[in-house]
Amino acid sequence: DAGVIQSPRHEVTEMGQEVTLRCKPIPGHDYLFWYRQTMMRGLELLIYFNNNVPIDDSGMPEDRFSAKMPNASFSTLKIQPSEPRDSAVYFCASSLRPGQHTGELFFGEGSRLTVL
């Protein structure tokens, strides 16, 4: 079975450049989550979508971050302009019905971003 697919797996860029991370959720899952993982802050929820609609973006750190889900099979997380403090592993996860009903999020393998 195809899991959550993220690209790129690794990205090294220079400060000020635009970064776009991509995610393909598991077909049929109607929830999609973007998380960021750092040593200092652990795993943070940035934003999540239900049926392609953003539900909660309160975790998005600032206006430099934006996320879209143009259709049920694709989402992007964009950072523009990027800064060194954005260096982290960014995870995408999808779910049929998180929390109470299934409790199971399916995570991709992450995109490791390094901003120099």
Next chain:
Amino acid sequence: AQSVAQPEDQVNVAEGNPLTVKCTYSVSGNPYLFWYVQYPNRGLQFLLKYITGDNLVKGSYGFEAEFNKSQTSFHLKKPSALVSDSALYFCAVSLYYNTDKLIFGTGTRLQVFP
């Protein structure tokens, strides 16, 4: 505000010994609690959950967790550790009124020595 705490950054245990990874939570209302595991360079994988009912929950790979409401804890346990259990373990909580959103703890690194 809801939160979940994992008081130990790392737990070391010898193979064959029982293991416990601790988790405590702070929420208003009934919590829904979860454990996830992360192997190196991989995404998180679901292990088990507590929603309601029996306080002892069994999950994948022989892991179990015990919900203790009075101590607001949800410790992960396994009777006999394997070297292959070495990984990063995350406890998570969601609220009954917003069950879509999981808040994760900071993670505990489990190291099982041969």
